[in-house]
Amino acid sequence: SYGLKPIVELTSALKLEEPAANHNGGQLHFGVDGYMYLFTGDGGKAGDPFGTFGNAQNKSTFLGKVLRIDVDGRSSDGKPYRIPPDNPFVSDPKARPEVYAYGVRNMWRCAVDRGDPVTKKGRGRIFCGDVGQNRFEEVDVIVKGGNYGWRAKEGFECYDTRLCHNSSLDDILPIFAYGRSVGKSVTGGFVYRGCESPNLNGLYIFGDFMNGRLMALQEDEKRNKWQKQDICIGSTKTCAFPRMISSYSKFIISFAEDEAGELYFLSTSYPSAYAPHGSLYKFIDPARRAPPGKCKYKPIPVKTKSKRILFVPRASKLLETVLELLNEPSTTKPLKKTSTPTAATPAAASQKGKKTPSTKIKASTAKPAPSGKKRQKIKAEAKPHKPKQEEKVARLDRTTPASPLPKNKSSHLTRTKKLLPKKAALGKEKQERRKKGRLSSSS
Numbered sequence: 001s002y003g004l005k006p007i008v009e010l011t012s013a014l015k016l017e018e019p020a021a022n023h024n025g026g027q028l029h030f031g032v033d034g035y036m037y038l039f040t041g042d043g044g045k046a047g048d049p050f051g052t053f054g055n056a057q058n059k060s061t062f063l064g065k066v067l068r069i070d071v072d073g074r075s076s077d078g079k080p081y082r083i084p085p086d087n088p089f090v091s092d093p094k095a096r097p098e099v100y101a102y103g104v105r106n107m108w109r110c111a112v113d114r115g116d117p118v119t120k121k122g123r124g125r126i127f128c129g130d131v132g133q134n135r136f137e138e139v140d141v142i143v144k145g146g147n148y149g150w151r152a153k154e155g156f157e158c159y160d161t162r163l164c165h166n167s168s169l170d171d172i173l174p175i176f177a178y179g180r181s182v183g184k185s186v187t188g189g190f191v192y193r194g195c196e197s198p199n200l201n202g203l204y205i206f207g208d209f210m211n212g213r214l215m216a217l218q219e220d221e222k223r224n225k226w227q228k229q230d231i232c233i234g235s236t237k238t239c240a241f242p243r244m245i246s247s248y249s250k251f252i253i254s255f256a257e258d259e260a261g262e263l264y265f266l267s268t269s270y271p272s273a274y275a276p277h278g279s280l281y282k283f284i285d286p287a288r289r290a291p292p293g294k295c296k297y298k299p300i301p302v303k304t305k306s307k308r309i310l311f312v313p314r315a316s317k318l319l320e321t322v323l324e325l326l327n328e329p330s331t332t333k334p335l336k337k338t339s340t341p342t343a344a345t346p347a348a349a350s351q352k353g354k355k356t357p358s359t360k361i362k363a364s365t366a367k368p369a370p371s372g373k374k375r376q377k378i379k380a381e382a383k384p385h386k387p388k389q390e391e392k393v394a395r396l397d398r399t400t401p402a403s404p405l406p407k408n409k410s411s412h413l414t415r416t417k418k419l420l421p422k423k424a425a426l427g428k429e430k431q432e433r434r435k436k437g438r439l440s441s442s443s
Helices: 004-013 243-247 314-327 341-350 357-364 373-382 388-397 412-442
Strands: 027-030 036-039 065-069 099-102 107-112 126-130 136-141 176-179 186-191 204-208 214-220 225-230 251-257 263-268 279-282
Touching (some): 027 107, 107 251, 136 186, 136 204, 176 225, 186 251, 186 263, 204 251
Parallel strands (some): 107 186
Antiparallel strands (some): 027 036, 036 065, 107 126, 126 136, 126 186, 186 204, 204 214, 251 263
């Protein structure tokens, strides 16, 4: 909602030096508090091997963190953002003031819960999927100042035993973690708060990038736990995993929700976030649908601070140019109708519905054709006078000359020529018979 220019300024001011090419994080969004949250990876490589405790546990670096900033205004040192005054480490001289939470490995997709449509319960919670090293994938709810354990822990278990048993770790456990028998790379999703599928309300729906598994977590408030459920897609034949993944593209790269809270997921047919092709799917519960007419919502207009730039695709510009050329009146006069179909078609199409000299000629030729000099005179009068230059243009426009008469012996013209002598011979025979008849009658 803040436009392109401030975001460009922000990214140029918040530069992260990454020691490796992987683990770049996977989210940037605004919370319900109006602040911007940025989720960064630990810097790459295996096991976060940087420094004494790794980048994720080092609060003086941006890597392996959840950052929180205020983009409305500038700081005293000239940065295009301010530090929220309630950030947890503002008063810590050894920490970056932008740090909101730490100890994360590579959070791939995070989402803000918009809360229950009626009670607003759960509103503002931030859910993230944090990709594991080689044993566990986890789902976390972000808490201010929280330490999520990496590299000391992976999921619920220790990864670096020396750090894991440190009493000062005080890490926050994930709400759910699963091993490599279930999946290999978590893709964080959303809490469903839509209207069309009431049974899904309150479920945190997410997936696994590598094996295409779709899962849901249902909160048990009494025990303060989340219970896992598999999502059934299609009929009972495709409901059991892994058979259900045959009904959609397998590699789930992201989730999304629309203004009404309806949920979608995006996937590709091969394992790459840079795939040029993919598919978008919508979650619908066929077991229970909302009553007709209930799910009505009005899109909320978003006020932007940047200037609006209208986008006109090149394809539409090309189409406009083609249409203009087609609508322009022809500068050359219509050609005479010839026996060639390709030469006659454009002239007939361009002069549709107009009175032209050719129509007058057709009307005059409908009468019995005169013979001799009279016929030549009518042709001369009907032919419009053209300058020499226009005649050259007309000749050039005629792309295909009239085809010559066929020379095949079986043609109609050759047959009529052969029949004429026979008719003449038959006439002579009749005359001779008549003469003989007259002579016999006189005698």
